[in-house]
Amino acid sequence: MTGAGVQIVGFTRIAEKLRKVSELDKKVEVVTLAVEREAKILCPVRTGRLRASIHTGRHGPLERYVGTNVEYAPYVEFGTRRMSAKPYLRPAVKKVVMRIKTKGISWWVG
Secondary structure, three states, X not given: OOOOOXXXXXXXXXXXXHHHHHHHHHHHHXXXXXXXXXXXXXXXXXXXHHHHHOEEEEEEOOEEEEEOOOOOHHHHHHOOOOOOXXXXXXXXXXXXXXXXXXXXXXXXXX
16 A cells, blocks of 8 residues: 655644743733733823723734724824823833833733
8 A cells, every 4th residue: 555644753842832832922912911901091081082992912923912093093192293292002011011020920921
């Protein structure tokens, strides 16, 4: 009988690396959600639309973002020549990073 076959060498190591990536991805998600939560706390509110639009997303494994799709969000974050900036995203990131540095990443993600 003839046929073809494939032998995968090192599958155990590959599976272990994938498990570690999966665990790390969960930790990245926890930190990203913390930034989202902090941004919503720091966000200036007039109508609540900007605060409600702040969300997290995923581009791929280990790639997350916090953002908004409200068209005036950059003007609030960075200001204009007629309006002073009222940053909420950058300070949220700084606050979460400082907490991680102070308490350690294991405090955040277990």
